[in-house]
Amino acid sequence: MTADFDRSGEFEVIKNIFSPLSMSAPGAFGLTDDAAVMSVEAGFELVITKDAMVAGVHFLEDDKPENIARKLLRTNLSDIAAMGAKPLSYLLATAWTDDCNQDWIARFANGLVLDQKKYGVSLLGGDTVKTPGPLTLSLTLIGKVPSGQSLRRNAAKVGDLLCVSGTIGDAALGLMVARQELKSISEINAKFLLNRYLLPDPRVSLGPALVGLANGCLDISDGLLADIGHIVAQSKTGAIIHRSEIPLSKAAFAAVDMRPELWEQILGGGDDYELAFTLPRKNLTETLKKAESLGVKVTVIGEITHEPEMKILDDDGIELQVNSTGWAHF
Amino acid sequence: MTADFDRSGEFEVIKNIFSPLSMSAPGAFGLTDDAAVMSVEAGFELVITKDAMVAGVHFLEDDKPENIARKLLRTNLSDIAAMGAKPLSYLLATAWTDDCNQDWIARFANGLVLDQKKYGVSLLGGDTVKTPGPLTLSLTLIGKVPSGQSLRRNAAKVGDLLCVSGTIGDAALGLMVARQELKSISEINAKFLLNRYLLPDPRVSLGPALVGLANGCLDISDGLLADIGHIVAQSKTGAIIHRSEIPLSKAAFAAVDMRPELWEQILGGGDDYELAFTLPRKNLTETLKKAESLGVKVTVIGEITHEPEMKILDDDGIELQVNSTGWAHF
Numbered sequence: 001m002t003a004d005f006d007r008s009g010e011f012e013v014i015k016n017i018f019s020p021l022s023m024s025a026p027g028a029f030g031l032t033d034d035a036a037v038m039s040v041e042a043g044f045e046l047v048i049t050k051d052a053m054v055a056g057v058h059f060l061e062d063d064k065p066e067n068i069a070r071k072l073l074r075t076n077l078s079d080i081a082a083m084g085a086k087p088l089s090y091l092l093a094t095a096w097t098d099d100c101n102q103d104w105i106a107r108f109a110n111g112l113v114l115d116q117k118k119y120g121v122s123l124l125g126g127d128t129v130k131t132p133g134p135l136t137l138s139l140t141l142i143g144k145v146p147s148g149q150s151l152r153r154n155a156a157k158v159g160d161l162l163c164v165s166g167t168i169g170d171a172a173l174g175l176m177v178a179r180q181e182l183k184s185i186s187e188i189n190a191k192f193l194l195n196r197y198l199l200p201d202p203r204v205s206l207g208p209a210l211v212g213l214a215n216g217c218l219d220i221s222d223g224l225l226a227d228i229g230h231i232v233a234q235s236k237t238g239a240i241i242h243r244s245e246i247p248l249s250k251a252a253f254a255a256v257d258m259r260p261e262l263w264e265q266i267l268g269g270g271d272d273y274e275l276a277f278t279l280p281r282k283n284l285t286e287t288l289k290k291a292e293s294l295g296v297k298v299t300v301i302g303e304i305t306h307e308p309e310m311k312i313l314d315d316d317g318i319e320l321q322v323n324s325t326g327w328a329h330f
Numbered sequence: 331m332t333a334d335f336d337r338s339g340e341f342e343v344i345k346n347i348f349s350p351l352s353m354s355a356p357g358a359f360g361l362t363d364d365a366a367v368m369s370v371e372a373g374f375e376l377v378i379t380k381d382a383m384v385a386g387v388h389f390l391e392d393d394k395p396e397n398i399a400r401k402l403l404r405t406n407l408s409d410i411a412a413m414g415a416k417p418l419s420y421l422l423a424t425a426w427t428d429d430c431n432q433d434w435i436a437r438f439a440n441g442l443v444l445d446q447k448k449y450g451v452s453l454l455g456g457d458t459v460k461t462p463g464p465l466t467l468s469l470t471l472i473g474k475v476p477s478g479q480s481l482r483r484n485a486a487k488v489g490d491l492l493c494v495s496g497t498i499g500d501a502a503l504g505l506m507v508a509r510q511e512l513k514s515i516s517e518i519n520a521k522f523l524l525n526r527y528l529l530p531d532p533r534v535s536l537g538p539a540l541v542g543l544a545n546g547c548l549d550i551s552d553g554l555l556a557d558i559g560h561i562v563a564q565s566k567t568g569a570i571i572h573r574s575e576i577p578l579s580k581a582a583f584a585a586v587d588m589r590p591e592l593w594e595q596i597l598g599g600g601d602d603y604e605l606a607f608t609l610p611r612k613n614l615t616e617t618l619k620k621a622e623s624l625g626v627k628v629t630v631i632g633e634i635t636h637e638p639e640m641k642i643l644d645d646d647g648i649e650l651q652v653n654s655t656g657w658a659h660f
Contacts (some may be wrong), residue, residue: 027375029482032564034409034548035379035473037480040370045357049365050470052423052457079364093382093423093468127382131466138423138457138468140380143365150367152359218364234362 010128013102017109018092018123025089025122036125038089044144047085051076055097055134060178065104066111067198068137073115074202075221076141078273081207082219084151085143089124093138095131119204149211151277154234156216160278162239162302163214165203165291167249168224170196172269173262184258189251196249200273205294210277213287216304217277223268225312227276232310235278241302241312243267243320267312278304340458343432347439348422348453355419355452366455368419374474377415381406385427385464390508395434396441397528398467403445404532405551406471408603411537412549414481415473419454423468425461449534479541481607484564486546490608492569492632493544495533495621497579498554500526502599503592514588519581526579530603535624540607543617546634547607553600555642561606562640571632571642573597573650597642608634 014031022028027037040046051072055061059068073090080087092112096105116122121141174197176182177190185193202219210217216231224246232239248256248266256262279287284300291298305311312320344361352358357367370376381402385391389398403420410417422442426435446452451471504527506512507520515523532549540547546561554576562569578586578596586592609617614630621628635641642650 029484033483034412035377035415037375037377037413037475039375039477042372045367045369046376047365047367048421048455048470048472050421050423050456050468052425052459052466052468054425054459054461054466056462057460082364083367085365091378091380091470093380095382095384095466125378126380127468129382129384130387131384132386132464134462136382136384136425136461136466138380138382140378140421140470142378145367147369153363154359230362 013105014128017106021109021112021116021123025124028122028124031125036091038124038142040144043147045147045150047080047083047143047145047150048140049076049079050138050140051079052136052138054136063198065108066114069108069111070115070199072137072139073112074200075273076139077119077204078200078202078219078221080141080143081203082151082217082275083145084149084207084211084217085145086208087119087121087141087143087204089122089142091124091140092126094128095136096128097131097133097135100135146211151210151214151217153216153218153231156231156235156237156278156304157280158237158304158306159281160215160304161281161284161300162228162241162276162278162304163298163300164220164247164274164276165206165296165298166274167247167252168220168272168274169252169266169269170249171200171271172265173252173255174198175269175271176265182255185251185255189254192249192251197271200271202273203275203296206275206291206296209290209294210287213283214277214279217275220272220274220276221270223270224276225267225310229310231276231278232304232308236308238305238307238309239302240305241310243312244315245299245301247297247299343435344458347436351439351442351446351453355454358452358454361455366421368454368472370474373477375477375480377410377413377473377475377480378470379406379409380468380470381409382466382468384466393528395438396444399438399441400445400529402467402469403442404530405603406469407449407534408530408532408549408551410471410473411532411534412481412547412605413475414479414537414541414547415475416538417449417451417471417473417534419452419472421454421470422456424458425466426458427461427463427465430465476541481540481544481547483546483548483561486561486565486567486608486634487610488567488634488636489611490545490634491611491614491630492558492571492606492608492634493628493630494550494577494604494606495536495626495628496604497577497582498550498602498604499582499596499599500579501530501601502595503582503585504528505599505601506595512585515581515585519584522579522581527601530601532603533605533626536605536621536626539620539624540617543613544607544609547605550602550604550606551600553598554606555597555640557606559640561608562634562638566638568635568637568639569632570635571640573642574645575629575631577627577629
């Protein structure tokens with residue numbers, strides 16, 4: 001790990017705050033070297049993803065530093081899970097502003113400590129620099145998958161069942177809560193939705209469990225329809241989605257029951273970090289059993305079709321209008 | 331690779347500009363998936379580094395986009411070389427400003443194309459987002475090294491010869507040229523020094539060649555004295571450096587001959603991206619022969635000592651004053 005601002009101060013930040021996060025990764029060398037070393041078990045491949053986040057664009061400047069760190073790690077964990085891989089370790093690049101004092105940075109690192117324990121990953125290396133602003137972060141996460149077994153977007157097959165994990169649309173509604181655009185719901189529902197937006201729960205156990213069972217797979221970050229659009233475009237198939245089958249949380253159900261136009265957020269909003277995947281029909285029972293044993297709900301919401309278009313049917317089986325970017329308007 | 335701004339436009343940028351850069355890395359999947367897949371040959375480990383660069387901090391806003399891209403890639407290549415590893419592929423996160431239009435981004439990508447060919451590396455994945463500014467970049471580079479053979483900073487042994495590649499101090503003087511602080515030198519020398527600052531030439535062939543020969547190794551990015559300070563601190567040794575042995579380019583020699591106080595820049599300035607390494611005396615002949623066959627100059631500038639301190643001797647063998655951060659004042 002290298003540092004370049006206020007050099008002696010920053011070497012202290014790396015040594016005192018970040019180096020302890022690397023202790024369970026021997027190849028991190030305590031962040032003292034130019035690069036980290038990582039070995040790979042025979043029979044496995046590495047799966048690697050890298051996300052960037054900018055204050056004011058991907059999170060709010062006054063979000064808790066612990067949560068900013070955890071969301072950054074979790075969005076990358078979701079990408080790794082979507083490939084069917086198990087996460088191992090990560091590298092972190094931070095461009096701090098003057099507002100990020102040592103206390104702020106220590107809280108940020110503490111968020112990483114919490115999630116390192118929760119998800120069993122370790123800091124491996126990175127870089128820390130200064131920026132006149134805004135705070136900008138980038139994380140590279142590395143996982144492993146049995147060689148040749150990674151899940152892909154382009155592998156959906158005609159006739160596959162289309163499934164999602166968890167509940168859909170909570171994060172988009174949570175963002176509305178954060179922006180005070182969703183005031184007419186109960187406090188407990190508002191809190192639930194906001195938390196789903198601030199701290200997604202990446203499906204790190206379900207992803208690897210789908211290897212050998214699912215065909216196409218990705219995580220829902222752009223929005224349910226846009227992301228299923230990616231699967232069908234890459235797989236050169238189509239899809240039919242039954243809106244009534246889309247799993248909603250109680251909070252999302254209450255919101256959309258009151259304001260049906262919120263379906264647009266539920267279908268089009270992003271950041272749920274649930275998995276959307278396609279299954280040969282014969283694998284459904286085993287998949288549901290595995291998911292249940294992992295405590296993750298899996299719901300069939302439609303199927304993969306030959307005709308290269310995406311249809312979404314309302315509760316009466318009537319086709320809803322969806323525009324070319326995957327957004328449905330009501 | 332994912333995109334999140336002006337989504338359709340940005341998906342186009344990924345598809346048209348960046349996807350072609352990933353064509354020789356099959357596990358990049360044309361940048362269509364959530365993550366990339368990479369296999370590792372038996373007997374090898376991966377070496378991974380990640381750097382961040384901010385406009386106005388690490389490069390000038392009006393530097394050529396081609397050169398910004400190449401410097402970003404090359405500084406990471408240097409880290410991989412310093413570990414004795416051979417570079418393979420990289421992930422790129424970009425936070426573009428509004429000033430980075432498609433033409434600018436295409437020129438940036440073209441810089442990467444040039445250096446992908448020169449250094450034999452491939453784009454594997456990444457992320458592209460928008461920022462209100464400044465332009466912020468992060469690159470993660472992955473290389474390979476025979477298992478257990480990576481070069482480390484902490485492996486210098488008492489009695490080792492202390493060596494450097496190439497010439498020292500050119501980049502620091504080149505930065506002075508860029509800042510118009512070094513006007514009294516010839517145009518040809520100014521151009522040479524500026525180019526050494528703008529486009530370092532990472533020692534990608536020498537690094538792997540030192541595996542099995544060198545003990546301690548790093549790349550000179552913080553400055554010669556600071557970086558040798560890292561080696562001796564990590565290795566719990568000391569060092570004696572003979573200033574008269576430090577290899578200078580003709581341009582740097584001309585500058586320091588005219589203004590001896592420029593030794594401070596040469597010894598203390600960073601960004602040379604040469605390698606500094608320590609060698610058992612018995613390995614010197616073989617190392618020099620290998621380096622010569624690779625077209626890289628290697629010079630012995632001192633030795634590793636038992637006493638845990640760093641001494642630098644002037645042309646008359648008199649010890650120069652060096653402060654605690656590794657900066658020498660004259």
